[in-house]
Amino acid sequence: MATAGALVKSGIHAFGQTRLVTIFKIRELRQKILITILFLAIYRIGFHIPLPMINQLELAKSFSGGDEGIFGLISLFSGGNLSQSTIFGLGIMPYISASIIFQLLASVYPPLEKLQKEGESGRKKINEYTRYATVGICFVQAWFWVSYISSQGTLVIEGYSTFWYALSSIITMTVGTVFLMWLGEQIDEYGIGNGISLIIMAGIMARMPDATQSLLFERGHLRSSIFTLGGSGTGGDVGLEKILVLICLFVCVVVAVIAITKGQRRIPTQSAKHVRGRRVYGGTRQFLPLRVNQAGVMPIIFASSLLLIPVFFFKWVAQTFNWNWSYSLVNSFERQGYLYNVCYIVLIYFFCYFWTAITFNPKDMADNLKDYGSFIPGYRPGKRTADYLERVMTRITYVGAAFLAIVAIIPSLISSALEVNYTVASFYGGTGLLIVISVALDLVQKINSHLVMRNYPGLTDD
Numbered sequence: 001m002a003t004a005g006a007l008v009k010s011g012i013h014a015f016g017q018t019r020l021v022t023i024f025k026i027r028e029l030r031q032k033i034l035i036t037i038l039f040l041a042i043y044r045i046g047f048h049i050p051l052p053m054i055n056q057l058e059l060a061k062s063f064s065g066g067d068e069g070i071f072g073l074i075s076l077f078s079g080g081n082l083s084q085s086t087i088f089g090l091g092i093m094p095y096i097s098a099s100i101i102f103q104l105l106a107s108v109y110p111p112l113e114k115l116q117k118e119g120e121s122g123r124k125k126i127n128e129y130t131r132y133a134t135v136g137i138c139f140v141q142a143w144f145w146v147s148y149i150s151s152q153g154t155l156v157i158e159g160y161s162t163f164w165y166a167l168s169s170i171i172t173m174t175v176g177t178v179f180l181m182w183l184g185e186q187i188d189e190y191g192i193g194n195g196i197s198l199i200i201m202a203g204i205m206a207r208m209p210d211a212t213q214s215l216l217f218e219r220g221h222l223r224s225s226i227f228t229l230g231g232s233g234t235g236g237d238v239g240l241e242k243i244l245v246l247i248c249l250f251v252c253v254v255v256a257v258i259a260i261t262k263g264q265r266r267i268p269t270q271s272a273k274h275v276r277g278r279r280v281y282g283g284t285r286q287f288l289p290l291r292v293n294q295a296g297v298m299p300i301i302f303a304s305s306l307l308l309i310p311v312f313f314f315k316w317v318a319q320t321f322n323w324n325w326s327y328s329l330v331n332s333f334e335r336q337g338y339l340y341n342v343c344y345i346v347l348i349y350f351f352c353y354f355w356t357a358i359t360f361n362p363k364d365m366a367d368n369l370k371d372y373g374s375f376i377p378g379y380r381p382g383k384r385t386a387d388y389l390e391r392v393m394t395r396i397t398y399v400g401a402a403f404l405a406i407v408a409i410i411p412s413l414i415s416s417a418l419e420v421n422y423t424v425a426s427f428y429g430g431t432g433l434l435i436v437i438s439v440a441l442d443l444v445q446k447i448n449s450h451l452v453m454r455n456y457p458g459l460t461d462d
Contacts, residue, residue, distance in 0.1 A: 022456050029192070029450045036191030039183050040202045046088050046179070047203070051172060053165050054085040054149060085149065087176040090141055092199050095181045098133035100298075102126055107358050134181060138174035146170055192450075193443040201439040204432045211424045215246075242418050246425075249414065250433070253407065257437045260403045263292035265396045267389070272373040286374070288365075290393060293400035295355040297438055300408050300431050302355075303347035307340065341412055345405040352401035353394075362389035407434050 024030045106112040106126065115122035146169050180199060187195030216223060226243055266287040314329045366386035369375060379385045411425035418425075426432055451457065 022451065023447060026450065026454055026456070029447070032190070032192040032450075036187055036193060036198065039187050039191060039195075040198060043088070043180065043183060043199055043202060044206065046176065047086055047206075049087045051085045051087065051089070051169050053169055085145075087172050088180060089145070090138055090173050090177045091203065092177065092180050092184065092196055094137040094141060094177050095130070095134045095184075096196065096301075097137055098130045101133065102130050104358065131178075131181065135174060135178065138177045139170060142170040142173040145173070192446055194439070197435075197439045197442065201436050204436055207432075211421075214421060215424045242420060245418060246414075246420070249410070253410065253433055254437060256403065257407070257434055258441065260293050260400065261438055261441055264289040265292065265392060266290075267376060267392065269369065269374045269376055272375070288369075288376075290389075290396060291400075292396050293403065294360055294393070294397060295352045295400065295404075297404075297431070297435050298355050299348045299351035299401070299404055300434070302351045303344055303408070304431070306347060307343060341409050344408055348405045348408060349398075349401045352397055352404065356393060356397050360393055362386040362393065365389055404434075407431065 023033065102112065106116045112126065115125050146166050150166060181196075184195030184199055187193065187198060216226060226240055228239060266289055269286050269288050271284050271286070310329070363386045366382060366389060369385060370381040375381050376385055376388065379388050408431055411422060411431075414420060414425040415422045
């Protein structure tokens with residue numbers, strides 16, 4: 001009995017000394033985590049401060065139609081809240097757009113390319129240009145949004161439709177995005193993790209409770225249909241089998257996202273031998289890791305953003321000219337539509353290869369291997385090595401693009417097949433889940449680096 005009691009006691013003690021608890025033993029890491037939580041809490045507080053000129057009740061009613069999905073998708077990627085027109089309504093997307101623009105220009109525009117190669121000073125200069133571009137993009141997007149709201153007479157409170165109130169709203173939304181940009185930079189410097197990504201992740205996770213409530217509850221009470229198979233026979237009810245399918249889908253997508261995100265194609269490399277005196281240096285075998293999903297979630301964000309353009313355009317044509325074919329095209333580009341999904345998949349493949357071609361340069365990688373005295377067995381250094389790396393990356397990018405395409409269209413398929421709200425399906429098996437898991441994996445990796453540096457075991461074993 002004494003031995004059993006000692007084992008139980010030691011087991012409880014071992015359970016108490018979990019890896020999660022060790023995070024708060026390190027003072028520096030504890031401060032970084034608490035600062036990050038504080039900054040995200042400030043973001044969430046500002047998320048609920050509305051613009052003064054907007055009639056929020058009427059705006060909520062107007063979003064019960066088809067535009068809810070469009071603006072909801074924009075808010076999903078930006079971390080903002082256009083559906084309530086808050087001071088953070090534009091979110092962080094203008095800054096992301098400006099960063100992408102300058103990243104693309106740095107690869108094709110010689111002056112920016114020269115700045116990028118200057119090191120830290122050049123990167124600071126590019127970041128300065130990015131901030132200026134963010135302000136310009138914010139003004140344009142806020143002007144479009146305020147103009148749309150002002151054109152809807154019932155959405156603006158009487159007396160607030162003057163030019164100066166509209167201008168103040170545009171400035172307020174611009175300052176809100178600039179503040180979020182600053183907040184993300186403060187998280188990068190004083191907190192832990194990527195600040196911009198964490199803001200987007202916080203915005204997505206904040207929507208999950210509402211999605212769960214709309215799935216399981218009705219008028220403040222738990223749906224009786226979730227305890228029966230098939231519900232009550234109506235499309236709005238959620239039966240037990242739908243709940244089980246969503247749970248299985250959630251688990252499968254989480255496992256798949258982790259596997260693909262951490263998946264690598266390891267290219268074997270070998271360093272050349274050097275003889276110095278009587279000793280032989282080098283000759284060790286290593287590997288060059290190539291990520292399967294090199295582009296991350298950027299192809300989905302680009303594809304989703306581009307697919308918003310035809311929806312807005314055809315709706316404008318239909319409302320202006322009242323052409324029947326415009327209404328049919330609008331219906332075809334709804335998320336559950338076949339044409340929308342086909343275009344979605346094609347654009348995801350295109351942007352996967354496009355983004356990989358920009359971020360991955362096989363020639364530079366082959367030159368770096370040659371400079372460090374390493375080579376890939378069976379391939380001569382230089383052009384042959386660069387061609388081989390490009391061929392391998394082309395093949396694994398196809399697999400990564402296929403995975404992103406499947407994850408992206410899962411919400412549409414589930415929403416149509418199970419007659420579940422698209423918002424629910426998107427959070428529990430789609431792009432939102434992909435972004436959350438990707439950011440969470442990056443956060444865990446950075447926490448692990450702090451723990452391993454101080455001789456603690458990491459949160460995960462790679």
